[in-house]
Amino acid sequence: MASVKKDGSQLVELFEKASKSADKVEDDETNEAEETRCIDALKAMRAVSVTTSMLMDTQVAKRLRRLTKHKSSEISSVAQEIINAWRKVVAAEAAAKNDAAKSEPTSSNKSSVTSKDSLKSPRSGDTPKSPTTIIKSEKLTAVKKETTVKVEMKTSSVSVSKTSSNTTVSSTTSTNGSTGNFKLPKTGDSTRDRIRELLAEAFSKVLTEAQDDLLQKAKMKDIVHVAVTVESAMFKKLGLSKDANKTKYRSIMFNLKDANNPDLRRRVLLGEIEPEQLMTMSVDDMASDQRKAENKKIKDKALFECERGLKAAASTDQFKCGKCKQRKCTYFQMQTRSADEPMTTFVTCVNCNNHWKFC
Numbered sequence: 001m002a003s004v005k006k007d008g009s010q011l012v013e014l015f016e017k018a019s020k021s022a023d024k025v026e027d028d029e030t031n032e033a034e035e036t037r038c039i040d041a042l043k044a045m046r047a048v049s050v051t052t053s054m055l056m057d058t059q060v061a062k063r064l065r066r067l068t069k070h071k072s073s074e075i076s077s078v079a080q081e082i083i084n085a086w087r088k089v090v091a092a093e094a095a096a097k098n099d100a101a102k103s104e105p106t107s108s109n110k111s112s113v114t115s116k117d118s119l120k121s122p123r124s125g126d127t128p129k130s131p132t133t134i135i136k137s138e139k140l141t142a143v144k145k146e147t148t149v150k151v152e153m154k155t156s157s158v159s160v161s162k163t164s165s166n167t168t169v170s171s172t173t174s175t176n177g178s179t180g181n182f183k184l185p186k187t188g189d190s191t192r193d194r195i196r197e198l199l200a201e202a203f204s205k206v207l208t209e210a211q212d213d214l215l216q217k218a219k220m221k222d223i224v225h226v227a228v229t230v231e232s233a234m235f236k237k238l239g240l241s242k243d244a245n246k247t248k249y250r251s252i253m254f255n256l257k258d259a260n261n262p263d264l265r266r267r268v269l270l271g272e273i274e275p276e277q278l279m280t281m282s283v284d285d286m287a288s289d290q291r292k293a294e295n296k297k298i299k300d301k302a303l304f305e306c307e308r309g310l311k312a313a314a315s316t317d318q319f320k321c322g323k324c325k326q327r328k329c330t331y332f333q334m335q336t337r338s339a340d341e342p343m344t345t346f347v348t349c350v351n352c353n354n355h356w357k358f359c
Contacts (some may be wrong), residue, residue: 019067035074
């Protein structure tokens with residue numbers, strides 16, 4: 001115990017040194033001496049043999065996560081390596097405990113079986129069973145049969161539900177096992193891993209939205225591969241999801257998950273839109289075909305209203321249209337030449353929309 005406490009205090013001291021040096025590097029990125037001290041302290045931490053209890057007592061692992069997102073790539077990589085190594089230690093200890101727990105029930109079960117066998121009456125030379133014991137044994141066998149029938153019914157219903165749930169299960173079994181439970185490769189960053197999960201869930205919706213030929217094409221695509229490719233392109237182009245890039249991340253994720261925008265995620269999944277192209281698309285570009293048509297109508301109407309209200313025109317019958325010979329016209333005047341020249345009059349026929357001007 002004394003050695004464990006000693007190692008724990010040593011681990012805390014090393015972390016404090018690394019943390020102070022990392023903070024100085026954050027303030028001054030050119031401070032190579034502090035960066036070297038921080039890396040040396042982290043490497044010394046990696047050399048310390050740790051246990052699960054030590055990590056829980058010191059809480060160093062939680063505090064070390066901050067350094068995995070450090071500006072210095074060397075500091076962040078070494079910190080991430082330490083976190084991964086400690087995770088393996090914790091997993092190994094947990095597995096050892098599970099194995100020990102599994103071995104204990106087997107011995108207890110053997111003792112219970114032997115005790116039951118010893119309680120059984122000998123088969124030869126014994127007195128016959130009473131009617132009450134026979135009735136009880138019959139009831140027990142009936143109960144057992146009933147439970148086995150219920151279990152069989154449950155398993156059959158589960159298998160039916162699995163086979164009848166569209167084609168999502170069968171199409172994703174080869175890559176991720178089941179719908180909504182994707183086995184995605186980990187990056188070591190919880191934010192990036194969560195983005196990959198959300199992308200995979202969004203692309204899996206295509207299998208329930210697409211029809212006919214598009215559905216057959218979607219089935220042939222590897223959802224996990226597409227999700228990882230898109231997230232990697234986002235990280236390469238935009239970096240981490242923070243500060244100014246957070247808005248772009250949210251815009252892309254919102255449009256891919258939007259229930260009213262199935263066209264975008266289908267086009268990305270089928271390869272019609274490349275992941276690199278997705279990074280440069282505006283909100284209008286990522287909109288669905290229906291939304292694009294609605295936006296175009298709104299813009300055209302606004303442009304028409306703007307053009308109508310741009311120039312104030314007056315109605316008159318003093319001008320005669322040379323095209324339809326009607327006198328229903330509107331006109332306005334504008335100074336198009338120098339100030340000492342007369343104004344130019346622009347006339348529009350209300351009947352045939354003919355335009356002309358004169359000075």
